[in-house]
Amino acid sequence: MYLTKKTYVKEQMKLAGLLFENPYLMLMMQHFGLNFVVQDKSVEQVCRENDINKDVFTAIANLYNGFQELDSVHFTRTDIPSVISFLKNSHQYYKDEKYPEIKALIDEIARVNSTPEIKLIEQFFDEYFHEVIDHLEYEDEVAFPYFEKLAEEGESKQLADYSARVYRDHHTDIESKIMELKKLLLKHIPLHQDKTLRRRLIISLFELEYDLTIHYAIEEDLLIPLINHFEKTPDRG
Amino acid sequence: MAECNIHIAIIEPSHMIYEGLSTILLKGNPHGRILRFENLDELKEYRDKNCLEVIIVNPAIIMGDPGALGSVKKHFRKAQWVGLVAAVFSDSLLQLFDARIQITDTPGNINSTIARLTEENCICADDSPVEELSDREKEVLIELVHGLSNKEIADKLHISTHTVISHRKNISQKAGIKSLSGLTIYAITQNIISIEDIQSGG
Numbered sequence: 001m002y003l004t005k006k007t008y009v010k011e012q013m014k015l016a017g018l019l020f021e022n023p024y025l026m027l028m029m030q031h032f033g034l035n036f037v038v039q040d041k042s043v044e045q046v047c048r049e050n051d052i053n054k055d056v057f058t059a060i061a062n063l064y065n066g067f068q069e070l071d072s073v074h075f076t077r078t079d080i081p082s083v084i085s086f087l088k089n090s091h092q093y094y095k096d097e098k099y100p101e102i103k104a105l106i107d108e109i110a111r112v113n114s115t116p117e118i119k120l121i122e123q124f125f126d127e128y129f130h131e132v133i134d135h136l137e138y139e140d141e142v143a144f145p146y147f148e149k150l151a152e153e154g155e156s157k158q159l160a161d162y163s164a165r166v167y168r169d170h171h172t173d174i175e176s177k178i179m180e181l182k183k184l185l186l187k188h189i190p191l192h193q194d195k196t197l198r199r200r201l202i203i204s205l206f207e208l209e210y211d212l213t214i215h216y217a218i219e220e221d222l223l224i225p226l227i228n229h230f231e232k233t234p235d236r237g
Numbered sequence: 238m239a240e241c242n243i244h245i246a247i248i249e250p251s252h253m254i255y256e257g258l259s260t261i262l263l264k265g266n267p268h269g270r271i272l273r274f275e276n277l278d279e280l281k282e283y284r285d286k287n288c289l290e291v292i293i294v295n296p297a298i299i300m301g302d303p304g305a306l307g308s309v310k311k312h313f314r315k316a317q318w319v320g321l322v323a324a325v326f327s328d329s330l331l332q333l334f335d336a337r338i339q340i341t342d343t344p345g346n347i348n349s350t351i352a353r354l355t356e357e358n359c360i361c362a363d364d365s366p367v368e369e370l371s372d373r374e375k376e377v378l379i380e381l382v383h384g385l386s387n388k389e390i391a392d393k394l395h396i397s398t399h400t401v402i403s404h405r406k407n408i409s410q411k412a413g414i415k416s417l418s419g420l421t422i423y424a425i426t427q428n429i430i431s432i433e434d435i436q437s438g439g
Contacts, residue, residue, distance in 0.1 A: 006272070008274070008279050062282070063284070066272075066283065066284050066285070067279070067282045067283055067284060068282050068283065068284040117422055120422045124419065127418065176415060176416075177416060177419070180413070180415070180419040181419075183412075183413045183414060183419075184414070184419065184422050184426070187413075188422075188426040189422070190426070
């Protein structure tokens, strides 16, 4: 795995080849609810078989490969459910897999490194984790159901407290705290018999940050503009 | 130069030339990162635009529409543009680039061209800004960690609130940490406060 070259994803490409190049695309496929063992199928084939808009799929795959192209892709209302399902599955992954993994690593580190700094890191992370859970639950329980309804009925009622700006502020916060954790763990807090665990923790934080960055890009640059568009011009058809 | 992890983009349709060039570049910059793009449109959509220091382009790509280069250039403020010259092109076309690599150049030549271009804003240079806090900043940080407001800190240290805010900004910038709990941990690792301080201070 030598992640310096990444391909610009196109629909006729073999999906397996892309997965060999960037294994994090497996994670993306899980977020789409897809099986990542795809034999020799092309991107287009996998999308067709699973009823996913190939433009949505390639746009998001390109985000994972480091390209930004969401502004230039034309999405429609029928894409909203698959985008929301992607985001919901991502939430599940953060809540059930990634954050518990990070939490477990911090706990393990605390067992071998009993310095006060690590104690404080535990606290820092716990507080942060609660903020994140609150945010994810808000989206799952309030924002997404509203978007889904909008997609179904073309309803044009504004969700009063929901604006792209509120969204963005919250995101910045969640991301900057991961950055702070990385900084403290990688640059400032001395190692104390926790070298291997620390490395695993930091790499796990990088992975979380990578996925979250893309998650927000999808919400802010794809979902929000799409929603704003339908709020302004409700489609009764 | 050997330690520099510069990011180089290459737009070159020939696979052979691309592979050869990226091998040469990686030998000169073992920590460099090479990205390949098929055309300017793909490049324009690259997410981390400010991370690209050098963009190497085969002029044949833009021959049909030299103006397109200008509009793409705007998006990459930090990048140096290099023409990869493997055929005869007009001077006006070659003028669009900051530097040129000839197909006949030796690996040494190629890497010194790139080195010359990246010297100035090379991030591995040892002139990175000092990150240690000044004495005043340390004082402000101590009070912050103890939970004092900007106003309270200003009164206690006999400075204006405005000055406190500007110290806070510098502290966050130097430490790379904004949140109070993050700064607390930072202050301990820097021996600016001790753990007892915050436990007893509440």
